[in-house]
Amino acid sequence: MGRKTIPHRGTWGTTEGAPSLFPSNPRVPTASLGSCPGPWCQPSRSFCKPGFLETVCPQFKKYEFGTCTGCPISLEEYAEQLKDMVTFVLDCSFSLERALEKVGLPRRHPKGLGHTGAYKTTVPCAPVAGFCCPLVVTMRPVPKDKLESLLQATCSMGGDQGRPVHIGDPELLGIKALSKPDYGDPVEWQPGDIPVFWPSPLTSLEAVSSCKAPLAFASTPGCMAMTDLKDTKTSTHRLTPETIPEVHHISQDPLHYSIASASAVQKIRELETAIAIDPGNRGIRSLLCPDELLKASLSLSHARSVLITTGFPTHFNHEPPEETDGPPGAIALGAFLQALEKEVSMVVDQRALSLHRKLVEDAVEQGVLKTPIPILTYRGESVEDARGFLCKDGDPKSPRFDHLVAIERAGRAADGNYYNARKMNIKHLVDAIDHLFLAAQKIPGISSTGVGDGGNELGMGKVKEAVRRHIRNGDVIACDVGADFAVIAGVSNWGGYALACALYVLNTCEVHGRYLRKATGPSQAPGEQSWTQALPSVAKEEKMLNILVQHRVRSGGSGVLGMEVDGLPFHSVHTEMIQKLVDITTVHV
Incomplete structure (x- = not known):
């Protein structure tokens, strides 16, 4: 059984029985709007129309028995195999960036020409079937006095979407150097910043490699998929003391x-x-x-x-x-x-x-x-x-x-x-x-x-x-x-x-x-x-x-x-x- 992963941002719905290899979230994505590698990697079955996979992504990674064997720009020649494959659509950082910009936390750009860096951790994901891999995270430097604003911004997104999984020393996640990400380029850093980490959909690449399926495809880091579906959950989400x-x-x-x-x-x-x-x-x-x-x-x-x-x-x-x-x-x-x-x-x-x-x-x-x-x-x-x-x-x-x-x-x-x-x-x-x-x-x-x-x-x-x-x-x-x-x-x-x-x-x-x-x-x-x-x-x-x-x-004092x-x-x-x-x-x- 193969797997294709598309990082995305978009409408969220509930899928019963979704695998739980990746960071858990009871709300899983059902369609995509636009993406770059970012904070979420909860898998779900895709409900995309036929032909969607072959056209939305400018480049793919092809895996055979866990090894990347190529980077095709089209999957048309694999049309027959795709009919029997399962697609997972993953969220990304675009929705997070918009929320943070509203509270005065603009996007930090990578130092290089590539996409925002991501890091392999020593945190194990929950194993499911043949999938067993470490969590991959992205990191955003946040000024210390903006941490509360960060949490309030992620609350506004609804559910668990966008909430960080670690704040502080990267070595507590097994990350030795923030200047050397495993994927992409490090982001700009300023004095007084606190490192804040989110799960990355690039965990999917580690998962695909670990399962050693005969054939699997994944989107290339930095690529994006787009549809005309809009995020309708953020504005209707009600916060309670139990969720803030x-x-x-x-x-x-x-x-x-x-x-x-x-x-x-x-x-x-x-x-x-x-x-x-x-x-x-x-x-x-x-x-x-x-x-x-x-x-x-x-x-x-x-x-x-x-x-x-x-x-x-x-x-x-x-x-x-x-x-x-x-x-x-x-x-x-x-x-x-x-x-x-x-x-x-x-x-x-x-x-x-x-x-x-x-x-x-x-x-x-x-x-x-x-x-x-x-x-x-x-x-x-x-x-x-x-x-x-x-x-x-x-x-x-x-x-x-x-x-x-x-x-x-x-x-x-x-x-x-x-x-x-x-x-x-x-x-x-x-x-x-x-x-x-x-x-x-x-x-x-x-x-x-x-x-x-x-x-x-x-x-x-x-x-x-x-x-x-x-x-x-x-x-x-x-x-x-x-x-x-x-x-x-x-x-x-x-x-x-x-x-x-x-x-x-x-x-x-x-x-x-x-x-x-x-x-x-x-x-x-x-x-x-x-x-x-x-x-x-x-x-x-x-x-x-x-x-x-x-x-x-x-008894103390009295000696009773x-x-x-x-x-x-x-x-x-x-x-x-x-x-x-x-x-x-x-x-x-």
């Missing part, structure tokens, strides 16, 4: 932006507001930075491997000295990361290794966790030791983890000591896990999040000046080690619950899901049932707190050995917060 995308900066090294729908972003902001109450009157509202929960959860959503740390040995006169705030939030987050099929590990103090192993074992037995979380320890003495722990063979180019999360973890103060809220030095009970967060700051590809409720927790160095001004004893206890994102909560467990809930919101958001999978393959129905079961719940957190009490872990966290009763304050977070997360707008 927002772009957010989540990493500087490497440069990376993420996308989620306006409704998903609003829910996560509601979660952030909910956990920011201050039941202990500590002054934590002065530490709050807007959208830290949003950026942390977006970064976690892109991560493949996550390392979580917890443990604040505030009760130094008891054994164990740990408190009930921290481990429940860490395990709740770990449970949801497991549901998303991410690798999850925990690192704790050596002296508390046995305790945390028992906590995890009991959590699995009680159904709080589905599978055990590996428990690690770190006893290094320097940032160099930390680099060796975080990276394979100590190579910064091969990190073992994409994201570090600290939830109610004792953080090092400016004088090198570790303090509880009462200024008591607990350094003798704490391993220097801070080194991991310091080392991560210099390893591209590792992001970090700190969750705290008093300013002396690992990661709160990001807001240390506010801690010193607004938190009791802040001039002494303020953590000096920062994280990329600082999530502030009235109780740190709530921050762990909120991160799990935010990940649920993102992974049930089609706008974010499409961006995560680089628009490759079909839109998969989210595993909402298993994900819902993995969310924190009053029942599961009650079990977790009971487990802690059984192992004689006490019972159903209490940070001096607040579980069966009123904490149950109300847990249910509120779940309600915000699962309500359908």
Whole structure:
């Protein structure tokens, strides 16, 4: 069976059962208006009249068993073979260019005399039958202050048409040099530009080559096909909060932006507001930075491997000295990361290794966790030791983890000591896990999040000046080690619950899901049932707190050995917060 591909722009319709080798879009093209290689490559069967293929394209590529064997200017001599062939018509960049010009983003021209460049990536397309190939993308440099305009412009086009699949460092797609495209010529570049990428219909050439059909034809890059059909969808498309995308900066090294729908972003902001109450009157509202929960959860959503740390040995006169705030939030987050099929590990103090192993074992037995979380320890003495722990063979180019999360973890103060809220030095009970967060700051590809409720927790160095001004004893206890994102909560467990809930919101958001999978393959129905079961719940957190009490872990502040966290009763304050977070997360707008 042969394949002929024509890049195009034009009317869009729906074709049931269309193959999903190329970037997924439920709306597929049915006719063409004009083209050059551009952003879309969703295949569909052609509904062109007989004779269309032989006349519309000035040049073709002929493939035999996956190898290009010629470039005919006419297919008339293959008329009989064409009768048994299937045609795929693909969209291009013309419609995108028009939309962007309306918001002040004129077309960037290639530096050479050829067509706009396209790049092979290391992102695999979803295999179908004999088709199996990497995604090919086009790139447009966009000024940083125009990214929002870009998203608004692509929204106006209707459906998923024209929406980017990656914003930021090209190496995250496996592209080594933007100056050396695999097809065509690089476009003009200006200082301050951000690279933005779209799927290219030139993916079809890779697909044709990979399937090794006895005979296949494809349009030559840079050629165009034209009809008198007009695009009628753009003007009638209605935008909703579920379909309007927002772009957010989540990493500087490497440069990376993420996308989620306006409704998903609003829910996560509601979660952030909910956990920011201050039941202990500590002054934590002065530490709050807007959208830290949003950026942390977006970064976690892109991560493949996550390392979580917890443990604040505030009760130094008891054994164990740990408190009930921290481990429940860490395990709740770990449970949801497991549901998303991410690798999850925990690192704790050596002296508390046995305790945390028992906590995890009991959590699995009680159904709080589905599978055990590996428990690690770190006893290094320097940032160099930390680099060796975080990276394979100590190579910064091969990190073992994409994201570090600290939830109610004792953080090092400016004088090198570790303090509880009462200024008591607990350094003798704490391993220097801070080194991991310091080392991560210099390893591209590792992001970090700190969750705290008093300013002396690992990661709160990001807001240390506010801690010193607004938190009791802040001039002494303020953590000096920062994280990329600082999530502030009235109780740190709530921050762990909120991160799990935010990940649920993102992974049930089609706008974010499409961006995560680089628009490759079909839109998969989210595993909402298993994900819902993995969310924190009053029942599961009650079990977790009971487990802690059984192992004689006490409430912070009061030292009570019972159903209490940070001096607040579980069966009123904490149950109300847990249910509120779940309600915000699962309500359908």
